[in-house]
Amino acid sequence: MNEKTFIEINGMRQGMFIQGESAEKPVLLFLHGGPGSPEAPFTQSLPTGLGELFTVCWWEQRGSGMTYRKDTPPDTMTIEQMVDDALAMIGYLRERFGKEKLYVMGHSWGSLLGVLVAQRAPELLHAYIGIGQLARQDESERLAYAYMLDRFREAGDKRMLRRLEKHPIDQGAAIDFEYLSVRSSGMTKLGIGMVHRWRSMVKPVLAVLRFKGYTMREKMNYPRGNAFSLNCLWDEVLGIDLFERVPRLEVPVYVFHGVFDYQVSYAIAKEYLQVLEAPVKGFCSFEESAHSPCFEEPEKMCRILREDVLAKAAVSDGCVRQKQRG
Numbered sequence: 052m053n054e055k056t057f058i059e060i061n062g063m064r065q066g067m068f069i070q071g072e073s074a075e076k077p078v079l080l081f082l083h084g085g086p087g088s089p090e091a092p093f094t095q096s097l098p099t100g101l102g103e104l105f106t107v108c109w110w111e112q113r114g115s116g117m118t119y120r121k122d123t124p125p126d127t128m129t130i131e132q133m134v135d136d137a138l139a140m141i142g143y144l145r146e147r148f149g150k151e152k153l154y155v156m157g158h159s160w161g162s163l164l165g166v167l168v169a170q171r172a173p174e175l176l177h178a179y180i181g182i183g184q185l186a187r188q189d190e191s192e193r194l195a196y197a198y199m200l201d202r203f204r205e206a207g208d209k210r211m212l213r214r215l216e217k218h219p220i221d222q223g224a225a226i227d228f229e230y231l232s233v234r235s236s237g238m239t240k241l242g243i244g245m246v247h248r249w250r251s252m253v254k255p256v257l258a259v260l261r262f263k264g265y266t267m268r269e270k271m272n273y274p275r276g277n278a279f280s281l282n283c284l285w286d287e288v289l290g291i292d293l294f295e296r297v298p299r300l301e302v303p304v305y306v307f308h309g310v311f312d313y314q315v316s317y318a319i320a321k322e323y324l325q326v327l328e329a330p331v332k333g334f335c336s337f338e339e340s341a342h343s344p345c346f347e348e349p350e351k352m353c354r355i356l357r358e359d360v361l362a363k364a365a366v367s368d369g370c371v372r373q374k375q376r377g
Contacts, residue, residue: 052106055264057117060139061132066117067140068264070094071106077177077361078148079105080140082112082168084159084183086288087280089116089273092262093255097346100353101156104361106148110140114283117269119276128283130167130291137168141175154360158182158345159315160288166297173301178360183315183342184306186293186323191316192226192234198313199237211237226289228281238341243313247341299328305360306333307352309340333359 054069068091079101083090091109101107111118113136114128137155144153154177157165162181169179185191196215203211215237218230238244239252246254259265259273304327308320317336324334335355340347 058143060113060136060143063113063118063120063123063127063136065113065136065140066111068109069106070109071102074106074148076104076106078108078144078150078153080108080110080137080144080153080155082110082137082155082157082161082164083115084161085115085277085280086112086160086284087115087277088160089276090158091116091264092259092273093346095262095264096258097349099345099349101345101356104353104356105154108140108144110137112136112280114280115276116273117265119272119279121275123279125279125283128280130164130284130287133164133284134167134171137164138172138175141168141172145175152177154178154180156180156182156345159185159342160284162315163188163288163291163293166293166300169300169302169304170297176302177363178303178305179300180356180360181304181306181320182308182345183312184308184320184323185288185315186319188291188315189226189289191313191319192289193221194316194318195234195238195243195313196220198243199234199241202241203237208240211240226285228278228285231281238314241313243311243341245314245342246347247309247311247339248347293323294326298326302329303331303360303363304329304333305335305355307335307337307344307355309337309342309344309347311341314342331363 052069052071057064057066089111114123152175155165155168162183163185165179165181169176200215214233218224218233220226235244235252239249260270306320306324308317310317321334324332337344337348344352
């Protein structure tokens, strides 16, 4: 199965790719990062293997990718609306594939969305899987800034230091779009951003341009959707603290996190899982990954999904076993 389709979700035509070997397999809804950065294009050159285990829905969220429309009302671009949209997607997938429950996997910004979806409707999920789990992004950004300053000072990289020091976020400067561009450059140079082994931001751009699933118009809309979604949602993302807002979930929770990840703090994600209450939970460290274990170490990810998550078991080697209730 390899299908591109659009459906009406809460008053907006939204797109998705549905992939998998068999419609009889469990259904997984993938919540992409960003906000505004669909990830189906990356699977062409960095296959995840998820389609061997699940029927996977790569949904392109409101304001993003092939769902982007220039007339999208900015006041509809809220986290609450995104949760409502995700729940509507779950309803569509349950009905279409005849499933009582499904799996939700969220990456980066999608991991924040995924936790809120799991909190709202645990009865609809077998489990929640977070990749590069976001919990306190404001604190994460400041930790990453300090780390980059230290590393570039050690390396004597004066150019990168000057660029970072123009945005003293450790002194209260805004974590704005201009800073995020500098931050992306710094993280890529250090291997602590999207993919550990990438040393150029050209690769994600090429992945979108070469993606056979998009029309030329959709390829051109990809960066527009990214900028639009970030502009609408970023401040709200920075303001959320999952430690306070979601101290407990009523579904099994698994977090996959790369040890080199500073785009979303590995340390904060691990701390959040330690204090989160859930029936079963596991924190899985990926030793060769930064922010995207699903693309960097897909074989390990799929082994854990197959042997532990789908088997409804405690997580295996490479993870911290933590079973609390049930």
